[in-house]
Amino acid sequence: MPNHVIKLQTGPMNTSFQKGDILYYTPYFGAQAGTNHPLPTSGINTKPQKLGKVIAIDPITLKITVQTPGPLPNLTDTYLFFIKDAEVNHSGIIGAWLEVEYRNYSKISSEIFATATDFVESSR
Numbered sequence: 001m002p003n004h005v006i007k008l009q010t011g012p013m014n015t016s017f018q019k020g021d022i023l024y025y026t027p028y029f030g031a032q033a034g035t036n037h038p039l040p041t042s043g044i045n046t047k048p049q050k051l052g053k054v055i056a057i058d059p060i061t062l063k064i065t066v067q068t069p070g071p072l073p074n075l076t077d078t079y080l081f082f083i084k085d086a087e088v089n090h091s092g093i094i095g096a097w098l099e100v101e102y103r104n105y106s107k108i109s110s111e112i113f114a115t116a117t118d119f120v121e122s123s124r
Contacts, residue, residue, distance in 0.1 A: 001052070001067050001068060001069055002067070002068060002070070002071070003055060003065055003066070003067050003068075004052075004065070004066050004068055004072040005063050005064070005065050005066075006063065006064045006065075006066060006072075006075065006080075007061070007062060007063050008062040008063075008064065008080075009062075010062075011059070011062045012059065013057070013059050013062065014082075016084075017054075017057065017082055018054070018057065019054055019055060019056060019057060020053065020054065020085050021053075021054045021082040021083065021084055021085065022050065022051075022052070022053055022054070022082060022083050022084075022085065023050075023051040023052060023053075023054055023064070023066050023080060023081075023082050024048045024049060024050055024051060024080070024081055024082065024083065025048070025049055025051050025073070025075060025078045025079065025080050025081075026046055026047070026048045026049065026078065026079050026081075027045075027046055027077065027078055027079070028077050028078055028079040048081075049073070051066055051068060051073075051080075052066040052067050052068035052069065053066065053067045053085075054066055054067075054082065055067050100115075102115075
């Protein structure tokens with residue numbers, strides 16, 4: 001698999017970003033960023049696309065080396081983000097007590113249709 005170096009335009013990088021993370025990208029719509037609705041007439045696929053595995057990071061020069069399955073796509077006007085490798089980085093709720101509070105800071109009323117949690121009883 002080929003390796004590609006990506007130079008970020010701005011920094012700093014997220015402190016939890018590390019070698020082994022999986023890099024994804026999706027189109028960036030400028031003023032529309034942060035909404036769940038892309039430009040209605042864009043016809044652009046906004047589904048996140050997997051770019052590849054991060055094999056090196058230089059936070060000083062803002063360069064990321066990514067191992068991709070093929071050629072590097074055009075990353076102009078895209079939003080890059082990462083996920084942790086689930087085999088290496090485990091996450092979840094630890095402990096015997098859980099309290100959750102949902103807050104709606106919007107002036108528009110909202111309704112929760114479903115919520116869920118997953119747990120595994122630990123050995124005693």
